[in-house]
Amino acid sequence: MTRIVLFENIHPSAKEVFNAAGFDDVVTHVSALPHDELREAVRGAHVLGIRSRTQLDADIIAQAQDLQLVGCFCIGTNQVDLDAAMMRGVPVFNAPFSNTRSVAELVLGEAILLLRRIPEKNDRVHQGFWDKTADGAFEARGKTLGIIGYGNIGSQVGTLAETAGMRVIFHDVEAKLPLGNARATTSLEKLLGQSDVVTLHVPGGKATENIMNEAAIRAMKKGAILINASRGTVVDIEALHAALKSGHLSGAALDVFPSEPKSRNEPLQSPLIGMRNVILTPHIGGSTQESQENIGREVAEKLSRFLQTGTSKGAVNFPEISYQEPAGEARILHVHRNLPGAIGTLSNLMAEQGLNIVSQQLQTRGQIGYAISDVEGKVDDKIMSLLREHPITVRCDRV
Structure with missing residues (x-):
């Protein structure tokens, strides 16, 4: 029986998906563990489900x-040693889209x-104190929002900002199709100098x-605002x-933040604490009920599909x-190890055991290759042991 272990209070929607797919052995932990x-x-455990605090080294x-x-x-997978997982034949999946709206709304609100x-x-x-004054207070309408990184979340922020009447510009290391009236800048420096x-x-x-180091911050307009809901290491x-x-x-x-508390009882250490013009939130950009439910379903569906059919589309460290x-x-x-003749060796091993390959898909990534083979013939424990014990094999399973 497939055992699934979930950490960090993952939304119950994940367990619902697993159960509906026939996977009933689901163990849950409410937090990360030492x-x-x-x-x-x-x-x-055959499957591990984590969030950002569990460190899978x-x-x-x-x-x-x-x-x-x-x-x-x-979204992030930095908490997993992706290479170690890949070399064990373990694909890692994440949820790159499900909390996009939640993060975008937080950014615009801030x-x-x-x-x-x-x-x-x-x-x-x-x-x-009753400081009723308009000094230093401005409407969002007519202001310029500069987005650094125009991916799933950045582009959504731009779309929401335009509905508030903001002018949207962006900078990305890759060419991106602008949404709405957003336009790309030719350099990061130009974006910083133009953005409110x-x-x-x-x-x-x-x-x-x-x-966003000293020079980049100095290049920003005087009186501008900086928002970071991406990664703690990108701002000095x-x-x-x-x-x-x-x-x-x-x-x-x-x-x-560059260094974040490991538990709710550990205080954040930052020189920004106590500043009245700074909003500090505990890494909750994607922490809404809607996003957590969506994430639970999205990732659990990817894991279930792999367990049922072997499809690895969306894996971040594995041939797709x-x-x-x-x-x-x-x-x-x-x-298997990505070596010359690997797929031929696999096919020969199957043929020697009387298996006829009726369909086969292969992809490689770095040092490993991944083959899904549909076969006719009896696949018993003896055949699986022969395949698993071959020197070229990293991992072998049947579904």
């Missing part, structure tokens, strides 16, 4: 001897709040580390703090093979 406890929790992946699949019920100086005015009223509000929607990694926090203190920037909103209707009597999923 490393030693996690090692024990993954024993015997090479050691944990090696410990999970029965592991076939990992589902990241979020832009409007900061343009109107609401965080500061809210704080003053709570302290007993700058919002970041880029992936993590070395290429984007501290792209000390440089941002200095720009806010000097008045070069009028406000900022951050949902992600789209769904194809099964043919023959059995389907064999074979992950």
